[in-house]
Amino acid sequence: MKEIITAESLLRDRGLRVTPQRQGILQIFLNDPGYHWSADQIRDRLLGQMPGLARGTTYKVLNELVNAGICEELATQDGIALYGLRLKPHHHFFCTVCHEWSDIEISGISSLTIQGHSPAASIDHIDVVIRGVCVKCSTQASKP
Known part of the structure; x- marks a missing residue:
């Protein structure tokens, strides 16, 4: 039986404090693990649930997820960084x-x-x- 990975458990396993912002951003990646988004696309997807989500907070959380080895950052030819899940x-x-x-x-x-x-x-x-x-x-x- 395949183990279900939750945003909360993944954050805890990597030593990150569980916050609504981290959970929301990470859940986007868990819902579609093969897709890659820009920070602005991620923020736009979450604004309905988190109207006060700042652009800086989005970048900070993404950086934390990259540093924890949960996500990856891809440098594109047009200079926009894309982020995706990197569990393996x-x-x-x-x-x-x-x-x-x-x-x-x-x-x-x-x-x-x-x-x-x-x-x-x-x-x-x-x-x-x-x-x-x-x-x-x-x-x-x-x-x-």
């Missing part, structure tokens, strides 16, 4: 048509070696981004 290692697919990012799993990445660097160089982590056209955009393009 994964890589990304970027659609060049709709500009959406999605999480993907790739095998064989752990056997990469560094060439042209000192033998003492070590890899902390590898981030792979595959660019192409997503299924949704491919389907729409093939319709008459």
Whole structure:
């Protein structure tokens, strides 16, 4: 049976105090774990439930979630940071048509070696981004 992860339990497990802002933001990621949002998109989604949610608070919480290893921050080509859930290692697919990012799993990445660097160089982590056209955009393009 698959264990259900709640925002509250995840925050507690990572040593973060449970606040309405942290729970609300984290719940967005838990509801759609493969999707990536900008800080403004996250704030806009929560304003109905939390009318006083400040932009600065949103960025602060996102930074805390990234530092706790719960979320990741992706730097996009247009300079807007996107945030997504990062509970397990994964890589990304970027659609060049709709500009959406999605999480993907790739095998064989752990056997990469560094060439042209000192033998003492070590890899902390590898981030792979595959660019192409997503299924949704491919389907729409093939319709008459």
